[in-house]
Amino acid sequence: MTENQGTERISRDRLVDFAARALEAAGMPRQDAAAGAPLVVEPDLNGADGHGIFRLPQYVRRIRAGGINTQPQIRVIREKAAMALVDGDNALGHLVVHRAAEAAIEKASEHGVGWAGVRNGNHAGAASTWARIPLEQGMIGLYLAVGSANHLPPWGGVDMLLSTNPLAVAIPALEEPPVILDMATTVAAYGKVKTALQRGEMMPEGWMIDREGKPLTDPRRAGEGFLLPIGGYKGYGLALIIGLLAGTLNGAAMGRDVIDFNADDVTATNTGQAVLAISPEAFGDAHGFRQQVDEVVRTMRGSARMPGVDRIRLPGEMSHAKRLDRLENGVPIPAPLLETLNVLAGELGIDGPA
Amino acid sequence: MTENQGTERISRDRLVDFAARALEAAGMPRQDAAAGAPLVVEPDLNGADGHGIFRLPQYVRRIRAGGINTQPQIRVIREKAAMALVDGDNALGHLVVHRAAEAAIEKASEHGVGWAGVRNGNHAGAASTWARIPLEQGMIGLYLAVGSANHLPPWGGVDMLLSTNPLAVAIPALEEPPVILDMATTVAAYGKVKTALQRGEMMPEGWMIDREGKPLTDPRRAGEGFLLPIGGYKGYGLALIIGLLAGTLNGAAMGRDVIDFNADDVTATNTGQAVLAISPEAFGDAHGFRQQVDEVVRTMRGSARMPGVDRIRLPGEMSHAKRLDRLENGVPIPAPLLETLNVLAGELGIDGPA
Numbered sequence: 001m002t003e004n005q006g007t008e009r010i011s012r013d014r015l016v017d018f019a020a021r022a023l024e025a026a027g028m029p030r031q032d033a034a035a036g037a038p039l040v041v042e043p044d045l046n047g048a049d050g051h052g053i054f055r056l057p058q059y060v061r062r063i064r065a066g067g068i069n070t071q072p073q074i075r076v077i078r079e080k081a082a083m084a085l086v087d088g089d090n091a092l093g094h095l096v097v098h099r100a101a102e103a104a105i106e107k108a109s110e111h112g113v114g115w116a117g118v119r120n121g122n123h124a125g126a127a128s129t130w131a132r133i134p135l136e137q138g139m140i141g142l143y144l145a146v147g148s149a150n151h152l153p154p155w156g157g158v159d160m161l162l163s164t165n166p167l168a169v170a171i172p173a174l175e176e177p178p179v180i181l182d183m184a185t186t187v188a189a190y191g192k193v194k195t196a197l198q199r200g201e202m203m204p205e206g207w208m209i210d211r212e213g214k215p216l217t218d219p220r221r222a223g224e225g226f227l228l229p230i231g232g233y234k235g236y237g238l239a240l241i242i243g244l245l246a247g248t249l250n251g252a253a254m255g256r257d258v259i260d261f262n263a264d265d266v267t268a269t270n271t272g273q274a275v276l277a278i279s280p281e282a283f284g285d286a287h288g289f290r291q292q293v294d295e296v297v298r299t300m301r302g303s304a305r306m307p308g309v310d311r312i313r314l315p316g317e318m319s320h321a322k323r324l325d326r327l328e329n330g331v332p333i334p335a336p337l338l339e340t341l342n343v344l345a346g347e348l349g350i351d352g353p354a
Numbered sequence: 355m356t357e358n359q360g361t362e363r364i365s366r367d368r369l370v371d372f373a374a375r376a377l378e379a380a381g382m383p384r385q386d387a388a389a390g391a392p393l394v395v396e397p398d399l400n401g402a403d404g405h406g407i408f409r410l411p412q413y414v415r416r417i418r419a420g421g422i423n424t425q426p427q428i429r430v431i432r433e434k435a436a437m438a439l440v441d442g443d444n445a446l447g448h449l450v451v452h453r454a455a456e457a458a459i460e461k462a463s464e465h466g467v468g469w470a471g472v473r474n475g476n477h478a479g480a481a482s483t484w485a486r487i488p489l490e491q492g493m494i495g496l497y498l499a500v501g502s503a504n505h506l507p508p509w510g511g512v513d514m515l516l517s518t519n520p521l522a523v524a525i526p527a528l529e530e531p532p533v534i535l536d537m538a539t540t541v542a543a544y545g546k547v548k549t550a551l552q553r554g555e556m557m558p559e560g561w562m563i564d565r566e567g568k569p570l571t572d573p574r575r576a577g578e579g580f581l582l583p584i585g586g587y588k589g590y591g592l593a594l595i596i597g598l599l600a601g602t603l604n605g606a607a608m609g610r611d612v613i614d615f616n617a618d619d620v621t622a623t624n625t626g627q628a629v630l631a632i633s634p635e636a637f638g639d640a641h642g643f644r645q646q647v648d649e650v651v652r653t654m655r656g657s658a659r660m661p662g663v664d665r666i667r668l669p670g671e672m673s674h675a676k677r678l679d680r681l682e683n684g685v686p687i688p689a690p691l692l693e694t695l696n697v698l699a700g701e702l703g704i705d706g707p708a
Contacts, residue, residue, distance in 0.1 A: 078636065078637055078638060080464075080465045080466035080467075080636050081435045081436060081464075081465035081466070082435060082436035082461065082462070082465035082466045082467035082468065083465070083466035083467045083632075083636050083637070085636075085637050085638070107436065108436070110434075110435075111434045111435035111436035111437070111465065112434035112435070112436045112437035112469070113434075113436040113437045113467060113468075113469040114436065114467075115466070115467040115632065117637060140599070140603070153657055154654040154655075154657050154666050154668075155666070155667070156659055156660055156663035156665075156666050156667070157654070157657030157658060157659055157660065157663070157666045158657065158658045158659065158660055159657035159658050161653055161654060161657055162654075169595045169599075171595065171598050171599075179594065179595065179598065181588075181591040181592065181594075181595050183585070183588045183591065183592075187585050187586075206560070211660065212660060212661055213660040213661070213662070213663075230584045230585025230588055230589065231537070231541055231584025231585060231589065232541075233667075233669075234535075234537045234584055235584065235585065236669075237535040237537065237669040238535065238537075240533065240535075240650075240654065240668070240669065241523045241525065241533065241535050241669070243650070244525050244533065244647060244650065245494070245523075245525075245632075248643065248646045248647060248650060249494070249632070249634060249637055249643060250637065251637075251638060254646075254650055255649075255650045255653045255654070256653050278437075278469065278599075278603070280603060282432065282434050282437050282439075283432055283437070283439050283471060283603055283604065283605075284432060284439070284605060289602065289603060292602045292608075293598060293602060295609075296594075296597070296598065296602060296608055296609045299515055299609045299610050300508040300511070300515060300516075300594065300609070301508075303507055303508050303511030303512065303513035303515055304511060304512045304513050305510055305511055305512065306510055306511065306512055306565065306566060306567040307566055307567070308567070309510035309511070309567075311510075312508050312509070312510050312511045313509070313510070313587075314508075314594070315587075315590075315591040315594065315595070
């Protein structure tokens with residue numbers, strides 16, 4: 001979403017307050033709504049605009065349809081020194097993954113490394129939200145998730161059996177912004193296809209193929225083809241492996257069992273995720289490590305550049321700049337989204353966000 | 355390498371015996387040579403022909419030049435319940451990563467998950483070798499490494515500051531072959547560029563770009579450009595993150611510090627690697643997990659196919675078939691490689707492999 005005339009800045013606090021009121025009005029206990037709301041809005045701070053408050057109407061729809069459990073018992077059902085398995089009891093996904101991130105951090109602070117898996121979770125917004133949580137403790141965070149709808153066939157196939165299962169990693173630096181990679185395993189996100197369609201533009205080769213495996217460049221034909229995984233069969237392999245680690249290992253849905261969360265508001269999704277926390281302290285001098293990350297960041301940034309490239313960027317650099325700007329100046333909410341949120345407010349009998 | 359008239363099949367045992375004799379003749383203690391040889395040959399079983407005995411002459415050259423320590427003290431220098439940091443003391447890389455894999459497995463069998471990092475290691479062959487080791491205990495293995503030469507600039511840059519830092523993950527199935535992903539973070543390996551050159555063929559767009567960022571398709575111009583990371587900036591991000599986790603976190607070389615192991619036989623490389631072992635038992639019923647992996651594998655394989663696709667493959671399926679064939683019928687060694695090994699034997703005053 002680009003900022004234009006129809007875009008209004010709304011402060012993070014207002015958005016969080018609105019999300020909390022909406023979740024409560026939809027049926028969640030006040031305490032859970034208050035805990036979930038900042039996590040729902042977190043992607044908006046980092047520029048992952050399609051995964052933040054943009055999704056709130058969908059979450060509310062699912063809660064009201066009974067597809068999200070508003071009285072869940074989120075519990076650690078298996079545990080060892082280095083791992084935990086969290087059963088989310090079909091709660092709002094954000095509350096479940098947050099519990100997993102806490103468990104991973106707790107393990108890592110005592111034992112150096114902690115891994116926490118999730119079953120019976122739900123869509124939990126942007127991947128980077130969860131890789132970032134260990135950062136607050138000076139730790140490295142890694143997050144894997146089974147996506148909430150299948151968009152990818154296995155390589156050479158035409159049945160959509162895989163989601164664009166994302167990966168996020170966050171690594172703390174000292175003076176530099178943290179290095180944060182947040183990526184789906186496809187070359188282009190589906191949102192970019194929709195944007196090309198709206199603009200009447202063709203897509204470059206490499207974004208999609210049709211059912212014959214030929215390049216598909218006309219976004220009006222998008223329904224006849226598939227997104228391409230990064231690096232071809234490599235991206236397919238990554239999506240598969242992430243699905244096995246974040247889904248199958250946890251007893252969560254993977255492959256044919258994945259419920260399309262965009263099309264179905266009722267069926268429990270049994271979404272699987274995993275959070276890994278690593279404590280640099282366990283490996284030696286944590287301060288020195290962060291200095292070294294600064295050094296690597298500056299080395300990359302200092303590379304000679306190709307013509308037309310104004311700056312070498314590090315993963316997470318742009319979202320960090322957006323975060324600073326949005327915490328200061330508010331989150332840009334385009335007019336159509338604001339309208340959608342106001343309609344939601346009307347349905348729920350609460351005040352809108354602005 | 356394709357099998358043709360000039361290719362001879364040599365049994366694994368003969369290759370291991372030859373590698374052990376060569377390493378010992380080069381200066382390694384007999385016990386270390388015997389321990390390292392099967393690990394050096396392991397990639398040949400799995401079809402990673404460019405990373406197995408093909409590399410032996412280079413290892414020997416480095417040992418004789420003093421670039422590998424033949425009297426190392428490989429030690430765990432930091433340890434917690436879930437992690438270990440191994441100092442390889444500049445030993446043969448295979449011995450060091452093997453020690454790390456053992457440590458990761460030991461941690462995982464007790465605590466569910468174990469992570470072991472390496473500093474002061476060396477080139478250790480194919481990534482899948484190390485992800486496979488936890489498999490032998492029914493565990494999931496993950497391996498990250500800093501590559502032994504920089505081939506990639508940061509995205510938008512022209513200074514080669516990153517290696518094609520590989521990732522391997524191995525996941526056990528029950529009746530199906532394990533799912534094993536072993537990938538560099540570039541679209542094409544450099545070996546494929548060399549093959550195109552030898553055959554007088556042009557490369558497809560997407561393998562390389564030149565210093566202006568334009569597609570480079572003539573392999574004779576390869577020296578003027580760079581390999582492309584998978585998914586563009588995503589692959590750059592992956593290479594960077596893997597380097598920070600496998601290198602920087604362990605106090606190993608990363609970025610500008612990486613020694614080009616192809617060009618320099620003397621300088622200690624301080625290569626960094628990391629092995630993660632995950633015990634499915636900790637997460638629940640390990641047998642049931644493996645059944646579920648079978649189920650996912652069969653679901654993918656059963657997908658309807660694009661025209662011209664004879665079979666949907668799973669990552670690791672082809673290397674598994676090669677492994678069975680090569681254990682039974684020997685490893686195909688092309689005539690030029692056999693000649694190279696015989697020359698090496700002559701230099702070391704030992705018998706050749708065949």
